Amino acid sequence: MHLVNRTLVTALCSAVVVCTTLAGCAPQPEKKTSGADSTAKSCAPGGLATEVPGKLTVGTDKPAYAPWFADDEPSNGKGFESAVAYAVAKRLGYGRGSVVWQNVPFNSSFAPGVKKFDFDINQVSISDARRKAVAFSTGYYDVRQAVVALKSSKAAKAKNVADLKGAKLGAQVGTTSLDFINDLVKPTQRPAVYQKNDFAKSALKNGQVDAIVVDLPTAFYVTGSEVPEAEVVGQFPNSSSTPEQFGLVLDRESTITSCVSRAVDSLRKDGTVAALEKQWLSDAVGVPVLK
Structure with a gap:
């Protein structure tokens, strides 16, 4: 009887050891990554999945009109949209030397089809109709x-x-x-x-x-x-309660749209965009509204 009990206890102790060992080796539940953390990692400075690795390809039309650009040269950083493009690029982790400009006709920028640019900046207003063919960043300029x-x-x-x-x-x-x-x-x-x-x-x-x-x-x-x-x-007054806005145009399936929008939002929030407006664009004060 004592021998049986001793055998049983030994068996039970062995089972506990095995169970403890197995529990220690079992895969632990993965720590969930929040959406914000995931976005932050995918938007790592200079590490976006761009058209050309390590470069940011920006499209615009030719000629590049003032006051959005100066001297028909988008790469000089002069003019509101050239300055905004470089500010967005910097916020994304791409210096001026890593920005490549590409000639893209206005209508082609938001036409259906695969895009060869990372984003296009060319006074393109955000609209539901255009969203069927391309993606947009959040607005960088409220326009009349x-x-x-x-x-x-x-x-x-x-x-x-x-x-x-x-x-x-x-x-x-x-x-x-x-x-x-x-x-x-x-x-x-x-x-x-x-x-x-x-x-x-x-x-x-x-x-x-x-x-x-x-x-x-x-x-x-x-x-x-x-x-x-x-x-x-x-x-003209705004035709709806939502102001017309210019947005950066991206491929409809672009994986960097949220990163670009975050950059635009941060530039508006910290006053960078407002400062560029003041520098490059005329004030609308005093222009009558046609109702």
């Missing part, structure tokens, strides 16, 4: 559309949207400027549509249109430097 007319034109006397209905208006194809003409003004004459803003400005200067619609900073530049015989008639 404006009307520019020759000082001698009847359109220059417009006080509201209704005053523009009979005017011959023009805008660049594929832009929200053209959308404002068609959806808000609804002119009695078919608007003139141009492949580039340069053509629209030439048409204005030559009297082929009564007025053109462009974003407000461009309107200031046109009247101040390119067509001094024209003036900014007014700006």
Whole structure:
């Protein structure tokens, strides 16, 4: 009887040892990584899954218009969008020497298809329609559309949207400027549509249109430097409760969109974007709103 008990105790002790050993060797539950930690790791400075490893490829159109760029040279860091692009790149961990500029026509930047850039910056307004083909960062600039007319034109006397209905208006194809003409003004004459803003400005200067619609900073530049015989008639109110914003364009399947958005958000939060606006873009104060 004692022998049986001793055998049983020995067996039980052996089982405890085995169980303890197995428990010590068993895989422990992995520590869960929060979404923020995961994003932080994927956004490691200079370590993004970019088009060219170690480089950041940025697209924009040619010519690169002022005041968004200066001297038609995106890589010089001058002009609002050039400065913003380099600020975003720096926030992502890419110095100026690691930024590569690529010529991308305006309409191609947000057209369906695989992109060969990491992001494109070219006054592209964020919209649900465009989101079907590409991804956007959060907005880096709140924009208003404006009307520019020759000082001698009847359109220059417009006080509201209704005053523009009979005017011959023009805008660049594929832009929200053209959308404002068609959806808000609804002119009695078919608007003139141009492949580039340069053509629209030439048409204005030559009297082929009564007025053109462009974003407000461009309107200031046109009247101040390119067509001094024209003036900014007014700006349109936002068509919805959400302001129109320019966003950086990315491939629809881009894995770095959230990282780019974080960079844009941080630049807006710390005042960098506001400082660049003040440096490169004209103030909208005093421009009447056409209602």
